[in-house]
Amino acid sequence: METRLADGQPPGTSGPRGTVIEFKAVNKWFGCLHVLCDIGLAVQAGEVVVVCGPSGSGKSTLIRCVNGLEPIQSGELHVLGECISRAGADMPLLRSRVGMVFQSFNLFPHMTVLENIMLGPIKVKKASRGEAESAARGLLERVQIPDKASAYPANLSGGQQQRVAIARALAMQPGIMLFDEPTSALDPEMINEVLDVMTDLARDGMTMMVVTHEMGFAKRVADRVVFMDGGQVIEEAPPGAFFAAAQSDRAREFLSKILTH
Amino acid sequence: MLDFGVVLKNLGFLLVQGFLGLGAFGGGTLALAVPAIALGFLLGIFIGLARLARSPLVRLPAAAYVELFRGVPLVMVIFWMWFVIPQLLRLPIPEYGVALTAFVIFEAAYFGEIVRAGIQSVPRGQVEAAASIGLTRAQAMLWVVLPQALRNMVPSLVTQMIVLFKDTSLASIIGYVDLTKAAQIVNNREIRPFELYLFIALVYWACAYSMSRFARRFEPRPQGA
Numbered sequence: 001m002e003t004r005l006a007d008g009q010p011p012g013t014s015g016p017r018g019t020v021i022e023f024k025a026v027n028k029w030f031g032c033l034h035v036l037c038d039i040g041l042a043v044q045a046g047e048v049v050v051v052c053g054p055s056g057s058g059k060s061t062l063i064r065c066v067n068g069l070e071p072i073q074s075g076e077l078h079v080l081g082e083c084i085s086r087a088g089a090d091m092p093l094l095r096s097r098v099g100m101v102f103q104s105f106n107l108f109p110h111m112t113v114l115e116n117i118m119l120g121p122i123k124v125k126k127a128s129r130g131e132a133e134s135a136a137r138g139l140l141e142r143v144q145i146p147d148k149a150s151a152y153p154a155n156l157s158g159g160q161q162q163r164v165a166i167a168r169a170l171a172m173q174p175g176i177m178l179f180d181e182p183t184s185a186l187d188p189e190m191i192n193e194v195l196d197v198m199t200d201l202a203r204d205g206m207t208m209m210v211v212t213h214e215m216g217f218a219k220r221v222a223d224r225v226v227f228m229d230g231g232q233v234i235e236e237a238p239p240g241a242f243f244a245a246a247q248s249d250r251a252r253e254f255l256s257k258i259l260t261h
Numbered sequence: 262m263l264d265f266g267v268v269l270k271n272l273g274f275l276l277v278q279g280f281l282g283l284g285a286f287g288g289g290t291l292a293l294a295v296p297a298i299a300l301g302f303l304l305g306i307f308i309g310l311a312r313l314a315r316s317p318l319v320r321l322p323a324a325a326y327v328e329l330f331r332g333v334p335l336v337m338v339i340f341w342m343w344f345v346i347p348q349l350l351r352l353p354i355p356e357y358g359v360a361l362t363a364f365v366i367f368e369a370a371y372f373g374e375i376v377r378a379g380i381q382s383v384p385r386g387q388v389e390a391a392a393s394i395g396l397t398r399a400q401a402m403l404w405v406v407l408p409q410a411l412r413n414m415v416p417s418l419v420t421q422m423i424v425l426f427k428d429t430s431l432a433s434i435i436g437y438v439d440l441t442k443a444a445q446i447v448n449n450r451e452i453r454p455f456e457l458y459l460f461i462a463l464v465y466w467a468c469a470y471s472m473s474r475f476a477r478r479f480e481p482r483p484q485g486a
Contacts (some may be wrong), residue, residue, distance in 0.1 A: 063362035069392065070395070090391075091392075091395045092395050092396065093395065094394025095392055095393055095394065095395045096394065097395075098393075099393070099394075100384060100389075100390075100393035101392065102389070104386055106386040106387060106389065106390035107390070108387065108390070108391075108405055108409075109409065110408050110409055110412070119394065119396075119404060119405075119454075120395055120396070123396060123400050123404060124394065124396060124400075146302075155435055165390075168392070168394065171394075172394055172395060200431040204361055224413065
């Protein structure tokens with residue numbers, strides 16, 4: 001596979017080295033539902049962490065906390081050297097340094113692909129239109145849809161939309177990329193084109209937290225698998241150890257359900 | 262026997278004075294409707310945004326405003342402006358000022374509800390996506406939510422603008438010389454109510470229909486996935 005690194009800057013270097021995400025005894029409730037129970041978890045720069053678990057286990061909520069889309073009620077959460085759980089944290093600044101890709105793409109339907117990608121750099125980073133556009137075109141090369149620059153999201157396939165969403169997040173040159181079930185809304189034949197882009201990103205050294213049911217991706221790309229159930233981190237292990245010999249009953253039961261069909 | 266000669270004979274007065282407001286009486290349907298629509302919509306945007314504000318200090322007064330003016334008849338608001346406000350302020354307000362203020366205040370409540378519903382029709386994921394690339398709440402509203410919301414609002418907005426346009430005929434009750442009042446003035450002299458009121462009905466209808474045709478090109482087209 002040829003390299004898709006379009007811009008000269010080595011990715012994954014925009015954040016500090018060492019621990020870039022750290023959950024310390026984090027708790028979160030939705031009303032009286034305890035969705036995150038006493039979470040402790042650290043992610044190192046350049047690491048790819050896959051979060052898996054049954055639906056309702058709190059894995060999406062977990063990564064949505066990392067860029068502050070969900071507030072936490074107790075504990076501490078440090079991201080890229082900032083304590084984001086304290087009152088008055090600059091969330092727009094944090095979010096401009098943490099990219100997020102959603103299950104349902106969430107492209108802006110009233111803008112072209114290029115405008116979708118350029119919006120953040122122009123409005124947040126105050127880049128000129130020229131700079132933003134050449135960077136956006138570079139990113140479209142990187143996600144392999146350079147010919148769709150002037151298309152509207154409604155005219156793209158699901159896989160293409162998700163690759164644009166990845167390019168939109170990368171345009172902010174984030175130190176961390178979060179993926180919330182990025183392939184769950186895709187038709188099967190489009191899943192791989194999105195996973196390929198994510199694999200390249202991981203190879204280029206991007207720090208990634210990925211909620212997914214794609215266990216093949218986890219085996220090939222992840223440095224660590226985090227298994228959640230009932231709002232708790234039940235188990236974390238390198239993918240080899242996790243898939244070969246999960247320690248907990250709940251993880252083994254989960255794996256038997258998703259790997260046997 | 263119908264005699265539409267009466268319309269032709271008074272066409273200048275009805276249209277130039279009554280409809281456009283270019284004449285000795287001031288007044289005019291368009292001179293009232295156009296600024297009332299523009300200002301009412303502008304105020305409505307702020308009321309709609311205020312109703313969605315996080316702070317109850319902003320949200321609750323906006324909600325009270327909408328509930329108050331949606332719950333009283335327009336004629337009553339016009340009467341307030343005409344009889345009560347000049348007494349309180351101890352200064353006379355001209356018909357035009359009274360009518361325009363009443364319409365803007367009253368219609369802003371309706372426009373505010375349309376704006377609120379339009380903003381709420383934009384999926385939550387759009388706001389999250391905008392936030393996730395680092396836009397502030399205000400930037401997300403301006404560049405992501407409002408452009409989509411405005412398109413979704415077009416059908417209800419146009420309906421409300423047509424309603425407002427026709428309701429300007431109520432300004433005639435305080436002596437404002439709009440198209441309806443102009444027809445009344447002519448009729449008092451000519452006693453040709455059928456022809457005169459049929460004619461102004463046609464003028465109102467033609468305007469309302471053109472507005473609705475014109476708006477159709479801005480309506481959102483269904484988007485294929």
